[in-house]
Amino acid sequence: MVRYHVNSLLWDRRHVVFKRLLLYVALTVLGLSNVAATEPADLSCENTDIIKKYACLIWQEAEGSVVPRVAPVEFYAALQALNVVQNTVTSGRYSYLKRMMAQEFVSHVKADVCLDAGYGICGNHIIVFSALMEELDIPVRMVQFFYISNGGRTSHVAAEVKIGEKWVFLDVSWGSVYFSDPDDRSSYLSFEDINRIGYENVYPLRNELSTWFFSRKDTSYDTFGHMTAENRDIVVDRVGDIIALLEWTDGNASWKGRQIYSYFGDGRENGTRDGIRIYWDQPKGDYRFHMTYGRGGCVSPSQICVNDQCGELGKTETAFDFTTPGERVVLSVRTDDDVCYVNPKELQITRLPDAIR
Numbered sequence: 001m002v003r004y005h006v007n008s009l010l011w012d013r014r015h016v017v018f019k020r021l022l023l024y025v026a027l028t029v030l031g032l033s034n035v036a037a038t039e040p041a042d043l044s045c046e047n048t049d050i051i052k053k054y055a056c057l058i059w060q061e062a063e064g065s066v067v068p069r070v071a072p073v074e075f076y077a078a079l080q081a082l083n084v085v086q087n088t089v090t091s092g093r094y095s096y097l098k099r100m101m102a103q104e105f106v107s108h109v110k111a112d113v114c115l116d117a118g119y120g121i122c123g124n125h126i127i128v129f130s131a132l133m134e135e136l137d138i139p140v141r142m143v144q145f146f147y148i149s150n151g152g153r154t155s156h157v158a159a160e161v162k163i164g165e166k167w168v169f170l171d172v173s174w175g176s177v178y179f180s181d182p183d184d185r186s187s188y189l190s191f192e193d194i195n196r197i198g199y200e201n202v203y204p205l206r207n208e209l210s211t212w213f214f215s216r217k218d219t220s221y222d223t224f225g226h227m228t229a230e231n232r233d234i235v236v237d238r239v240g241d242i243i244a245l246l247e248w249t250d251g252n253a254s255w256k257g258r259q260i261y262s263y264f265g266d267g268r269e270n271g272t273r274d275g276i277r278i279y280w281d282q283p284k285g286d287y288r289f290h291m292t293y294g295r296g297g298c299v300s301p302s303q304i305c306v307n308d309q310c311g312e313l314g315k316t317e318t319a320f321d322f323t324t325p326g327e328r329v330v331l332s333v334r335t336d337d338d339v340c341y342v343n344p345k346e347l348q349i350t351r352l353p354d355a356i357r
Contacts, residue, residue: 050112051128054084055135070185071163074138078161078170079177081132083207085115085125086175091212093119122157122173129159129172138162143169143191146242146260147232149225153245153260156226160191160236169194174223175207191236199227233260235276238268241330244280251283251351255344265333265341267296275341277332282306284326286352290319297339304342305334313342321352 045056062076097119098105107124108114111131114124126142133140139162146155158171167190170177178194181187182203194202207213216223226232233242242264247256259278266275289306293316303310304318306329311320313333322329333340 050115051131051135054115055132058084058132059136071188074136074161075163075168075188077136078133078138078163078168081129081136082170082172082175082177085129085132085172086207086210088118089114089120089124089128090118091121091173092215094121094124125172126157126159129170133159133161141167141237142235144235144240145226145229145232146235147226147229149222149229150220154225155260158191158226163188166190167192174213175210176204179203179205191234194227235261238266238276239274241277241279244278244331246280246347246349251285253280253347253349255347259344263296263341263343264331265297265335266339267341269339271338273335273338273340275333277330279328279330282324282327282329282349284324286321286323288319288321288348288350288352290317290348290350291342292317292345294343294345296341296343297337298333298335298341300336302333302335302337302340305332306330310334313340 043060045053045060047053047056058077058080059073061080062073065080066073066076094107108117108120109124109127111128114120114128120128130140130142141160143158143160144155145157146153148154156173158169158173160167160169162168166188168177168188169191178189179185179187180189180193180197180202189197189202213223234240235242242261245256245259246253261276261278264276264278266273268275289304289311291304295313295315298313302313304313304320305311306322307324309320309322311318313335333342
């Protein structure tokens with residue numbers, strides 16, 4: 001009796017399995033089954049390319065964390081990439097190695113090397129963050145800050161990612177995202193939004209337990225000086241105006257040390273001719289402009305201009321006269337090329353004698 005009962009149960013179970021198999025085949029034929037008939041996906045993220053590996057890990061974290069009514073998965077991926085970069089390419093380790101290695105210290109500029117080395121500051125952070133975003137097909141662009149802090153010129157770089165049709169500002173090094181409403185995680189802001197609303201009126205969410213962030217609280221370092229400085233130059237996606245560092249002697253000017261930006265003009269293949277311009281306050285008078293340089297792109301005839309007064313862009317140098325009533329002037333490249341930029345070497349601005357005017 002017992003044996004018969006067990007066999008009966010086995011038959012009943014097999015019968016159920018058989019009926020379920022028939023149902024699955026029927027649904028599959030009708031296209032109603034969502035059960036994959038292929039091998040399970042490889043979810044390990046193992047890859048010899050470290051950028052691809054971390055991009056995979058980041059995306060899986062985002063997929064597991066996403067709340068669709070708050071933000072799309074791409075926003076969560078950008079947040080996780082920020083977390084990974086801030087806590088893997090660390091500024092504390094950068095500071096330590098720079099102190100211990102002295103002249104042998106190297107600051108890497110390739111994303112995979114930075115991530116593998118495990119140290120960096122804002123520039124390294126954005127190199128890695130941008131590579132991760134590009135790997136995930138999330139549009140990303142740099143936001144660069146040039147300003148004065150503690151009496152000296154300094155700089156910082158953050159990023160914006162495009163979520164849907166909106167750019168969102170992320171300060172990777174300081175683990176910061178900004179919102180218009182502290183209770184609404186979908187109210188994330190672009191850098192333009194922050195400027196429009198006012199820094200004092202937005203609500204940052206920050207990774208304040210990052211060891212580097214935590215340690216800066218006990219120093220005189222102005223962590224967010226780039227967001228509050230009165231006189232600052234902003235470059236977004238390599239478009240913006242940068243002050244020239246000039247040394248004036250008897251009405252004449254030349255470069256004063258290393259310049260803030262290494263080039264002016266447009267160095268991007270993006271279908272536009274917007275780029276970097278350089279400005280300074282020029283005293284009233286007539287002047288001779290002379291610059292030597294290297295250049296890139298610039299296939300068609302192009303010009304270097306001080307405001308609307310221009311000289312032909314030569315192979316290695318340009319010289320022309322210009323007049324100003326005493327105002328801020330802007331140095332730019334005027335061209336029809338998508339890519340045309342100038343790497344200045346020497347600059348001389350010479351006041352013309354009365355006899356020449």
